[in-house]
Amino acid sequence: MRFIHTADWQLGARFSQFGEKAEELRKIRLATLRRTLERCRCESVDAFLIAGDLFEDNQVEETLVLETFSLFGEFADVPAFILPGNHDPLSGPGCIWLRAPFSEPPPHVTILRENRAYPFGDGWLVSAPIIQKKSTRDPSLRMGELVKGLEGTGPRIGVTHGSPAIESKHQPDDHPIHLEAATRAGLDYLALGHWHRRQVFDGGRMVMPGTPEPDAFNSPQAGGPVANSDEKGGAALVEISSAGESPRIQWINTAMLQWVRLEVSLLEAESARADLDELLSTGTGDFGKTVLRVVLRGTPANDVREDVLEWLRERLGGFFISMIDDRTAPSLSCAEREALRRESPLIARVLSDLDAVEALVSGRSGSDGPDGSGAAGLSLKDLEAICAERKQDWREFDDAYFRTVRQVLHRELREVSS
Ligand SMILES: [Mn+2]
Structure with a gap:
């Protein structure tokens, strides 16, 4: 099989x-499904098995449901098993699997709506469909009973969807699977879905x-870019000769x-480039x-930052999709701060107030002062009063807010000084 x-x-x-x-990303997924079906045809497999979450949810656009249905057609x-x-x-009459067109699929497409064994190649497929978003119950629990009643020597395959119950790595109500x-x-192979990273358990079964x-x-690692190479973007081509044999798995890159994701610290324009x-x-x-996502970090001078951004925008043109995530925080050296206090006392004052507000909001100060006031003599109460006057909520001041305000101030400063 x-x-x-x-x-x-x-x-x-x-x-x-x-x-x-x-929209382009959504289209690509459908094209990938077509390519994978073509691969099934080339390999003359006995079946194409989808272990859950073919669709993002039961409310996806009707045109997409129809397009997908006709693709299988x-x-x-x-032979496809979904x-x-x-x-x-499978949550009720409105779900994709119980309404047209998937309510009446063509003979080569089986929607696994029941906890039961279906003929599958020269063996069996025991299915445990998911009927609700969350459950603390192991969906594979009843499979053993069903397997016991099976006839013949063909492989016994199971299929369900949920979290392998690794201690501390899953939510208890996220369909935990032993x-x-x-x-x-008593299965030769249990096909799972749910986690988006490749994982193998139970001695390869x-x-x-x-x-x-x-x-x-992927989250960044030290020393360079992180590409999803072989851990993501795959399918398993499974071969099992008969019941009791070990499965042989070949990974297919689909x-x-x-x-x-690239992460770059912008200290100096030339080295950043x-x-x-x-x-x-x-x-x-x-x-x-x-x-591609480029994350910029560090505390570059404003002109360095703008230089690099301009160069980067040009450089990223050829990518399918690229985004720049600017997390730089402009900052001044001690000498620059001194100069600023002399030459632009107002902007210097605003920047230091901003530091004080940020420290208060992020809880880095507040209780240090004699009466709960922060470095600039500002307390959370003061801040609340000031914000109330302006009909603002200080809780909305996040990292991005402070970053943007500083960037604006530094730009202002640059214009003033030039
Ligand atoms: Mn899932």
């Missing part, structure tokens, strides 16, 4: 952080393939895009297929 196991397509995902480019030679996951649960659920149920198309930036150049040329491969 050979089949391709995928999960977590999340078709229709909003990607709201990307604005108008989000084009591959009548690829499990409802926690994003698109880490040896396959063995416990319980598999989470990860999302077929990456949907998040992703059309890679998501890369060199760093970025190096990262862009060595770390990202095919620009046209890369979703």
Whole structure:
């Protein structure tokens, strides 16, 4: 028996952080699904198995549901089995799986709506669909009973959706699944979905393939760009000869895009440029297929920051999607502060007030002063009174707020001094 196991397509995902480019990301996912169905055809697999979350939710646009349905229709030679996951649960009459067109799929498409065993290649597929967003119950619990009643020597495959119950790594109500659920149920392979990173458990019998198309930036590591190479963007091509045999898994890279995050500290324009150049040329491969996020950090002088931003914007043109996440905080040296106090006392005062307000808001001071006042003699009460006058809420002053105000002040300062 050979089949391709995928999960977590999340078709229709909003990607709201990307604005108008989000639609392109949604289109790519459907194209990836087509490519994966083509791969199923080439490999002449017995089945294409989707272990939950084909759709982002039960409210995705109707045109997308129809488009997806007709895509499966084009591959009548690829038997497809689709499990409802926690994003698109079998929750009631309005859910995707119980309304047209998926309520009446063509013969080669099976919606796994029941806890039961379905004929699957020359063996069996035991399914446990998800019927609600959250549950503390292990969805694989009843599989053992169903497996016991099966006839023949064909492989026994299970499919469900939830969190492998790793201590402290899952929420108790996020459909926890025992880490040896396959063995416990007498399954040769348990196909899971839910986590977007590839994971294998239970001696290679319980598999989470990860999302077929990456949907998040990896957290940065020291020393360079982070690309989602082999841990994201995949499917499992599974081969099992008969019941009791170990599965052989070949990982297939399905992703059309890679998501890369670069983090650069802007101390000085020339070295920042060199760093970025190096990262862009060595770390990202095919620009046209890369979703790039550049995080800028550090405390550069305003002109350095603007220089680098301008250069960067030009440089990022060729990327499929690129975004600059400017987290720099302009700052002044001691000498510069002194000079500022002499030459622009007003701006110097505003900057130091801003430091005091930020310290108060972020709780870094406040109780230090004799009467709960911060460095500039400002207390949280004072701040509240000032904000109330202006109909503002100081709780809305986040990092981005202070960054922007400082940037504006520094720009102002630069114009005054030039
Ligand atoms: Mn899920």
